[in-house]
Amino acid sequence: MDNSSDIKQIKLVKAGDVGAYSQLIDKYQHMSFTLANSIVKNKQEAEEVCQDAIFKAYKALDSFKGNADFSTWLYRIVYNTAISKLRSRKTETVSLDEQKESLGTPFDFNENLNRLEQQERKIILKRALKLLKEEDAFIMILYYYQERSIEEIVTSTGLSKSNIKIKLHRGRKQLKQALEQLLSKEIESFI
Amino acid sequence: MKKEANSQKDTDQIIRDIFNDFEYEQAPPSIKSSAMNKVFNEWTNNAINYKPIINKSNRWWILGSFSAMLALSFLVDASVIINYWQNLMADSDLVDFKLLNQQMGSISLAFKSMPSVVYFTCIGIAALLLIDRFFSRLANI
Numbered sequence: 001m002d003n004s005s006d007i008k009q010i011k012l013v014k015a016g017d018v019g020a021y022s023q024l025i026d027k028y029q030h031m032s033f034t035l036a037n038s039i040v041k042n043k044q045e046a047e048e049v050c051q052d053a054i055f056k057a058y059k060a061l062d063s064f065k066g067n068a069d070f071s072t073w074l075y076r077i078v079y080n081t082a083i084s085k086l087r088s089r090k091t092e093t094v095s096l097d098e099q100k101e102s103l104g105t106p107f108d109f110n111e112n113l114n115r116l117e118q119q120e121r122k123i124i125l126k127r128a129l130k131l132l133k134e135e136d137a138f139i140m141i142l143y144y145y146q147e148r149s150i151e152e153i154v155t156s157t158g159l160s161k162s163n164i165k166i167k168l169h170r171g172r173k174q175l176k177q178a179l180e181q182l183l184s185k186e187i188e189s190f191i
Numbered sequence: 192m193k194k195e196a197n198s199q200k201d202t203d204q205i206i207r208d209i210f211n212d213f214e215y216e217q218a219p220p221s222i223k224s225s226a227m228n229k230v231f232n233e234w235t236n237n238a239i240n241y242k243p244i245i246n247k248s249n250r251w252w253i254l255g256s257f258s259a260m261l262a263l264s265f266l267v268d269a270s271v272i273i274n275y276w277q278n279l280m281a282d283s284d285l286v287d288f289k290l291l292n293q294q295m296g297s298i299s300l301a302f303k304s305m306p307s308v309v310y311f312t313c314i315g316i317a318a319l320l321l322i323d324r325f326f327s328r329l330a331n332i
Contacts, residue, residue, distance in 0.1 A: 029222050
């Protein structure tokens with residue numbers, strides 16, 4: 001389904017066919033949940049964020065003009081809701097710098113990554129993303145997984161273009177670090 | 192500088208590759224059900240404002256087109272109206288009925304000379320437009 005079919009669904013919802021909204025939920029709930037979880041890093045809270053964001057999107061549907069994709073617009077609501085949730089609680093973040101000290105001798109990152117099975121790589125990536133700063137993880141997923149352009153990420157977050165570039169740069173570095181740490185632990189456990 | 196740029200490119204490629212294995216997380220089914228519950232509550236709580244099928248602005252053009260159609264159907268045989276006026280034997284100094292009769296007669300002759308298919312086509316198009324508008328309005332209720 002492309003954006004034009006989303007717009008058709010939205011028109012139906014606006015015309016009073018509320019049931020049509022469930023199709024939009026079906027389409028975007030998983031990605032919204034993933035993005036919400038990348039920020040709040042807690043499945044239960046991500047679920048709440050996702051529900052709130054989907055409901056907020058419904059209420060604000062009249063303000064959706066179709067200039068951007070519906071998904072981009074929805075992810076912005078998810079982002080804002082997740083950030084609000086985050087602000088409402090104190091987070092315990094794991095400092096990568098602290099973990100860096102515990103790193104052992106440098107090792108061949110690529111080689112070790114290739115040793116892992118696909119399933120293991122999936123798990124390691126998810127764990128590494130959890131170690132990233134909230135906004136960075138959100139942006140990395142949109143950029144690398146959803147293959148969104150920087151302009152689209154700007155629309156989805158409301159951050160400036162240069163800010164996104166900085167966060168992407170930092171995210172890349174931190175993700176690599178996190179992957180290295182997790183991989184070294186994984187290799188150690190094998191030995 | 193060049194070395195750093197290369198290293199950045201490498202990191203970018205590694206991350207791109209590893210993201211090929213990435214899969215989004217499955218949202219719990221409660222998200223959809225709870226969100227839809229909220230949506231339905233919101234929908235039912237809102238006052239339902241029915242838009243009249245024929246609103247004020249539409250009322251005039253529908254009335255106008257209806258009178259035009261009525262006039263058109265009468266003009267098929269305008270002599271009926273002329274006869275009607277003659278039968279009435281209207282006696283007024285203010286209105287020159289003779290002139291009116293002549294004009295009406297000439298208009299009716301002009302209309303009479305048109306093939307009947309033109310009338311049917313016009314009426315058909317107007318009816319289709321009306322029906323289309325009526326159903327689109329019904330769909331939006």
